[in-house]
Amino acid sequence: MSARTVQVRTAAPYELRLGRGIVHESMRAAREYSAAAVLSDDHVWKLHGDKLQAGDARVVIVPQGERSKSFEQLERVLDALAEVRLDRRSCLVAFGGGVVGDLGGLASALFMRGIDVLQCPTTLLAQVDSSVGGKTAVNLRSGKNLAGAFHQPAGVWIDVDLLTTLDDQDYASGLGEVVKSAVLAGEADFARLEQHAEALLRRDPDLLLDVVEACVRQKAAVVESDEREAGPRRALNLGHTLGHAIERAAGYGRIPHGVAVAVGMLHACVRSAHEGVLQDRDLPARIRRLCARLGLPTGLDELRTRSGAALSEAELADAMQFDKKGALWILPVRLGEVRAVASKG
């Protein structure tokens, strides 16, 4: 089946390929290199490993979950790449969710000071967000993603058929970023989500293709304008100032990233109204209704009830101090427009 293509015109441009049942095409590209290795996690590899058709490429497997975004695993991956004698003209295929993409991206950025990485995201969150844009990282004791690099992939293969096996919580996490993307993109994208919320929830593959494509086009446009997040790219952090604090305060891994972002975005709406930045007074209610239909929490209180995490104001304020993005709030003005506002403390 034919795939769709989205160009990302960064300093070193690359293509995103979207389709159903296309993930093995990444290995075809990988075989053009002097050698290739594959990084995956135990969960993804068990479910989907055969679909990649990795042949005799060395496959490095890390345990599923955020704890694999560590220096320990990073060194393990790099040692494995050296063992199979990859060289500067080799590549690494990162086949998994955000953890594998971030870890594999950073390993590629560092191995011999930089080899190509081919991203094959297997979660909705990674497909719509983290596989595009070249942000890679591992976590430090003090916080998430504190050690990393900008390293654009040489290509991204987005196979929406892989999403059928995603558990509901991980799928919800992706939906949070999907809503965020639509808020940034504007009325047309947001209205499509409103029109097709139920079909999206039941993972209709054709709708998913359209929605994921819209998200990556939106993200590609922002990344092209500001590859290293000096300015405009900060818009993508809508919902992330509080979102990261929620993840941190609850204990990493307890609340899915995109769910925290959705709640953070709702909070940013309230803040935006309060500070007189919000122009479209209906927007908060529209976002809240869409979140409800997509099974996302509609605010901090609901998140507290659902998750059982205390998430006190004091905890959240403290957690926010650790965020490397600083206390910069991205506040919605209307669909398709946000404003960055420095925190008053």
Add this chain to the structure above:
Amino acid sequence: MSARTVQVRTAAPYELRLGRGIVHESMRAAREYSAAAVLSDDHVWKLHGDKLQAGDARVVIVPQGERSKSFEQLERVLDALAEVRLDRRSCLVAFGGGVVGDLGGLASALFMRGIDVLQCPTTLLAQVDSSVGGKTAVNLRSGKNLAGAFHQPAGVWIDVDLLTTLDDQDYASGLGEVVKSAVLAGEADFARLEQHAEALLRRDPDLLLDVVEACVRQKAAVVESDEREAGPRRALNLGHTLGHAIERAAGYGRIPHGVAVAVGMLHACVRSAHEGVLQDRDLPARIRRLCARLGLPTGLDELRTRSGAALSEAELADAMQFDKKGALWILPVRLGEVRAVASKG
């Protein structure tokens, strides 16, 4: 006392400042940032820590020696930067030899995906070579410098007064790279070393200033033309193909880097003559004589005798396979001219 300045016109340009007793000027620059931390090793810090005038900046100390170029120390440094709440507008001052420069450079490249590093090299090797050009790395089990990044410093402060306490072996290591630099630069630089070999050996500070400046000017010009070593910069690897193999085969840390490079360069001369690349037939003898006057070994046999390392042909051939530079030989044609030749196996 006034310092000399050399511009490095990389994508993000920076300045090298050279002088006597100038290292504290780096802290003046560091105080322009939102916050600053210092990285050093226990040996350098004990001898020279007071000269930096670090004030209340957090100082992170690693053990002296190559073993500190590890993921373990890298994570330790990054954790410390996070603990003292450095942010994206902060900087790290790397105050030490090549190990501290490489480790601090990489930590800066990674912390929050990149903060500025100010390099204050304290060894001759680091002053003439590794502090300039932005190569940073740690070692993997399989080999040296296999995990790293290109991360140009925001400034380099070269204080030749710090060289008086350097032990003879470390000083000799620097001299190896000094000779290499002069071979690449041409007749004038090489002749100066011949004229003043004894003064250089007794570390005459005014001569050292001239020699170090010549080396960094030479290196800056090459780095400017090819920041990420896609082509011309490979010339700097003169002596490194065999040099790295010598270090590896002897066991890292046993033979100083610059000493191995000097022997590698002499070997490259022989190879160059053998392959008909060498035009100046007197060059090998001139380099050998200069090495002898500077206390450097004049060939593999002398190195074997001096070091007690076996360094058999088989060991060296095996070690060369691990080099990320591949089997690319940089062969001297005459003073000021080299040619890159792919190995025949």
